[in-house]
Amino acid sequence: xxxxxxxxxxxxxxxxSRSAVSLVLNGRGDGNVAKDSQERxxxxxxxxxxxxxxxxxxxxxxxxxxxxxxxxxxxxxxxDGEIIAGADAVARSRGFVTLATDTEQDALRDLDAVRTLLxxxxxxxxxxxxxxxxxxVPQGMLAVPxxxxxxxxxxxxxxxxxxxxxIQPDEVTGGHDAAAHLIGLGHRRIAxxxxxxxxxxxxxxxxxxxxxxAEAGLPVREDWVLEAGWDIAPGHAAATALLSxxxxxxxxALLGGNDRAAVGMVLAAARxxxxxxxxxxxxxxxxxxxxxxxxxxALSTVALPLRRIGEEAMRAVLGALDGGxxxxxxxxxxxxxxxxxxxxxxxxx
Amino acid sequence: xxxxxxxxxxxxxxxxSRSAVSLVLNGRGDGNVAKDSQERxxxxxxxxxxxxxxxxxxxxxxxxxxxxxxxxxxxxxxxDGEIIAGADAVARSRGFVTLATDTEQDALRDLDAVRTLLxxxxxxxxxxxxxxxxxxVPQGMLAVPxxxxxxxxxxxxxxxxxxxxxIQPDEVTGGHDAAAHLIGLGHRRIAxxxxxxxxxxxxxxxxxxxxxxAEAGLPVREDWVLEAGWDIAPGHAAATALLSxxxxxxxxALLGGNDRAAVGMVLAAARxxxxxxxxxxxxxxxxxxxxxxxxxxALSTVALPLRRIGEEAMRAVLGALDGGxxxxxxxxxxxxxxxxxxxxxxxxx
DNA sequence: TTGAAAGCGTTACCAC
DNA sequence: GTGGTAACGCTTTCAA
Numbered sequence: 165x166x167x168x169x170x171x172x173x174x175x176x177x178x179x180x181s182r183s184a185v186s187l188v189l190n191g192r193g194d195g196n197v198a199k200d201s202q203e204r205x206x207x208x209x210x211x212x213x214x215x216x217x218x219x220x221x222x223x224x225x226x227x228x229x230x231x232x233x234x235x236x237x238x239x240x241x242x243x244d245g246e247i248i249a250g251a252d253a254v255a256r257s258r259g260f261v262t263l264a265t266d267t268e269q270d271a272l273r274d275l276d277a278v279r280t281l282l283x284x285x286x287x288x289x290x291x292x293x294x295x296x297x298x299x300x301v302p303q304g305m306l307a308v309p310x311x312x313x314x315x316x317x318x319x320x321x322x323x324x325x326x327x328x329x330x331i332q333p334d335e336v337t338g339g340h341d342a343a344a345h346l347i348g349l350g351h352r353r354i355a356x357x358x359x360x361x362x363x364x365x366x367x368x369x370x371x372x373x374x375x376x377x378a379e380a381g382l383p384v385r386e387d388w389v390l391e392a393g394w395d396i397a398p399g400h401a402a403a404t405a406l407l408s409x410x411x412x413x414x415x416x417a418l419l420g421g422n423d424r425a426a427v428g429m430v431l432a433a434a435r436x437x438x439x440x441x442x443x444x445x446x447x448x449x450x451x452x453x454x455x456x457x458x459x460x461x462a463l464s465t466v467a468l469p470l471r472r473i474g475e476e477a478m479r480a481v482l483g484a485l486d487g488g489x490x491x492x493x494x495x496x497x498x499x500x501x502x503x504x505x506x507x508x509x510x511x512x513x
Numbered sequence: 514x515x516x517x518x519x520x521x522x523x524x525x526x527x528x529x530s531r532s533a534v535s536l537v538l539n540g541r542g543d544g545n546v547a548k549d550s551q552e553r554x555x556x557x558x559x560x561x562x563x564x565x566x567x568x569x570x571x572x573x574x575x576x577x578x579x580x581x582x583x584x585x586x587x588x589x590x591x592x593d594g595e596i597i598a599g600a601d602a603v604a605r606s607r608g609f610v611t612l613a614t615d616t617e618q619d620a621l622r623d624l625d626a627v628r629t630l631l632x633x634x635x636x637x638x639x640x641x642x643x644x645x646x647x648x649x650v651p652q653g654m655l656a657v658p659x660x661x662x663x664x665x666x667x668x669x670x671x672x673x674x675x676x677x678x679x680i681q682p683d684e685v686t687g688g689h690d691a692a693a694h695l696i697g698l699g700h701r702r703i704a705x706x707x708x709x710x711x712x713x714x715x716x717x718x719x720x721x722x723x724x725x726x727a728e729a730g731l732p733v734r735e736d737w738v739l740e741a742g743w744d745i746a747p748g749h750a751a752a753t754a755l756l757s758x759x760x761x762x763x764x765x766a767l768l769g770g771n772d773r774a775a776v777g778m779v780l781a782a783a784r785x786x787x788x789x790x791x792x793x794x795x796x797x798x799x800x801x802x803x804x805x806x807x808x809x810x811a812l813s814t815v816a817l818p819l820r821r822i823g824e825e826a827m828r829a830v831l832g833a834l835d836g837g838x839x840x841x842x843x844x845x846x847x848x849x850x851x852x853x854x855x856x857x858x859x860x861x862x
Numbered sequence: 863t864t865g866a867a868a869g870c871g872t873t874a875c876c877a878c
Numbered sequence: 879g880t881g882g883t884a885a886c887g888c889t890t891t892c893a894a
Contacts, residue, residue: 168631168656170871181881186873198879218632219577220871222568223886245594252615261629263612266601280610282517283567307517395807424803427776431809434783455804458744458773460780519887530865535889547863569887572870 169212177208185209189216222285231255231481232281233264234274234302235292243294243470246453247313250474251290258482260287271300278304288481291315292474296332296365301325309484313477314470316494329480329491331473335365338466338499339372342419342447345464345501347380350510351417351445355385357392357402357429359421366391366421369449373419388415392425399428407436407444416444416510423448423456426463430506441508451502461505469497518561526557534558538565571634580604580830581630582613583623583651584641592819595802596641596662599823607831609636620649627653637830640664641823645681645714650674658833662826663819665843678829678840680822684714687815687848688721691768691796694813694850696729699859700766700794704734706741706751706778708770715740715770718798722768737764741774748777756785756793765793765859772797772805775812779855790857800851811853818846 171189175182184197188205197205208214222228233251235244252262263286267273274291281289282304289305293315301312301321310328317325346354356373358366370389377384392402399420407414420426426448433440440446440461448456451467476495484490520538524531533546537554546554557563571577582600584593601611612635616622623640630638631653638654642664650661650670659677666674695703705722707715719738726733741751748769756763769775775797782789789795789810797805800816825844833839 171873172871175881182871183873183875183881183883184879190873196879201879215628215632216873217572217634217871219568219571219634220886221873223566223572223870223888224872224874226886228568249615249617253617256614261612261614261633263610265605265610266598268598268602279564283564284610285566285568397807397809397811400809424807428809431780431783434780454773458746460746460749460777520889521887531888532865532890533863539889545863550863565889566887569870570889572872572886573888573890575870 168217169214171214171216173212174205174208174214177212178204180205189214227287228285229260230263230284230286231260231288231290231478232278232284232286233262233290233292234277234281235264235266235294236271236274236297237266237269237294243450243452243468244292246470247292247474247477250471251292251313251478252474254475254478254482260482275302275304278302282307287485290474290477290481292477295363296335296368298364301328309481309490311477311480311491313473327490327492329477330494331476331480332494332496333365333468333470333473334496334498335368336372336375337496338449338468339369339419340376341372341499341501342369342449342466343373343376344379345503346417346419346445346447346507347376347382349417349445349507352382352510353385353388353415354382354417354419355388355390355406355415356419357390357399357406357421357425358419359394359425360391385415392421392429394422394425396424396428396431399425400432401428403429403432403446404436407433407438411443411511414444417507418444418446420446420448422450423452423459423463423465426465426506427455427459430459430461430463440506443511445507445510447507451500456502457504459506464503464505464507467500467502469499472497517566518563520563520565522561523554523557523563526561527553529554576636577634578609579612579633579635580609580637580639580827581627581633581635582611582639582641583626583630584613584615585620585623585646586615586618586643592643592799592801592817593641595819596823596826599820600639600641600662600827601823603824603827603831609831624651624653627651631656636834639823639826639830641826644712645684645717647713650677658830658839660826660829660840662822676839676841678826679843680825680829681843681845682714682817682819682822683845683847684717685721685724686845687798687817688718688768689725690721690848690850691718691798691815692722692725693728694852695766695768695794695796695856696725696731698766698794698856701731701859702734702737702764703731703766703768704737704739704755704764705768706739706748706755706770706774707768708743708774709740734764741770741778743771743774745773745777745780748774749781750777752778752781752795753785756782756787760792760860763793766856767793767795769795769797771799772801772808772812772814775814775855776804776808779808779810779812789855792860794856794859796856800849805851806853808855810855813852813854813856816849816851818848821846 297315299315312330448465638659646664648664661679797814
């Protein structure tokens, strides 16, 4: 725990000035510093285990190389996590670091969080939300290059907020592809058991579902389009109700709001003595880590491009920082259809 | 995006010197600065929306009020997330901020991560791992007050590493309490289907399980103590094998390695036409967010005290920073028995 | 009660 | 080719 070596220590040891140390260590020694001085400097730096103090450098450069992340639920949810991981990876590859603060669902706290981050002189900001969300953009976000990951500015946001780059999953296409997958397997009686319409994603996916049905010339049974929640228990309940009908009258395929609800649907089918996917196909949504792929049977689903959302948000911010004019407005990232073993050909009946 | 106001701007506007501004804003105005000057300063600060530049302050104070978190898998896993959330909450309540970097499973990268964090002049460090782990402590961690969350120093760590505070779940007691819960429900034929012995947690929980059985005078069937993995599929497989035996010869209760494996066990029971918990009880471990509590039936489990582990690790570091001599060595945090509906009285047979 | 000055560690500029 | 100096924004000490 001895004090860290400074450039001055290195200079002294090498018998040169601090400026020389700075030049050499930043790769601009050639043409400015004598060869043997350079060697002495490098040697001294290595011996003292010297690395520049990033804080001092930040102050001097007026840029911290830190991007602030504000998240409404970063840590307790595996979703934000993926977004943050993507953002962090891109940042790191460009010599930046991310400073994440979690408001733990307390929407008021984001003002504070942004302020703290700004005080720390972050060079840019990204707001990350768990589910696709409308967001009242906190004022301070417009003070530096910023982006919205998995959310978009609400109309009552401060002026200018609507021009922020907003990276979102392409939910319409996702819903469409999920339905098209089932239709391709011969299903005609498909139920859309979305999560909760309080999330804008559900209506978008429903629109995609309806488009796919229309393309195939299939009718949509309106009593099979319903809210079945985001959790195992409500998914279980909704599926039980639907699947209790006799074979010819029940859906042959269930489109769940997310993977956990789909797990509930698979459990419900098992309870009713129905085999998945022989008697009924079940699709999830999200491709949630640690759930979808390890389920029995492994869940067919639509993968949310969370990591890419994080990456693109960071690219937008870093791009603006590099002087490339700021990216503007929404950017839709495709969701990837991920068929596994919970979907199969429609039963004969 | 206009430049932020500095203390000098405030001073000019209030017609005083920078020192006065600093004194007043740090609450030491009384007795040093005239009342009306104080008011003018406060007013000017508010008008200019002034807050001190944390970077400059860090440089000046030689302390950044940042604690670095190194995690082997912070973000993609819901586990590290809880630990980080706990650590972050404690840090924030004390005016600190956390800077998290994820090595994304690349053990070599932690050296780099620590170095980056140290370059940023973090005041302390915490290493966070997903599962209870032996850890080769990276050299640099000893340069500042540090703690290990959910891990402990391996023998080949640098000297001094073994004295680091190490916050761990009390797995032995956790395993004991899980078994005791089942025994209390009248079960005598209990299978211990641990995860993988590559995790030190499994042997500890097994020890607790054996202790509880011994206390109750119950024999342990050695062929019912086995590795059943961490995922739904292997849990499913292991339970299927065990539960296929006739009623009198199969276990009446299954102790799973974690919640996901337990989900597989519940699925296996359902497949075999067994009701949980009437015919067989199933316990998980971890109390994993978004899995255990929403399962059908809701899973009885043992809750890992992840949030508290994060909190205690942060307290240890902050305590050392406050001059309180550093905490030393391991600290075991109790795991909480969390009975729900997947366990019930032992069947009559 | 106030203001001037030093210093934290860095880098860029400018004399030498 | 080299080294001194200023500046980033802050806090603290010291002198007026």
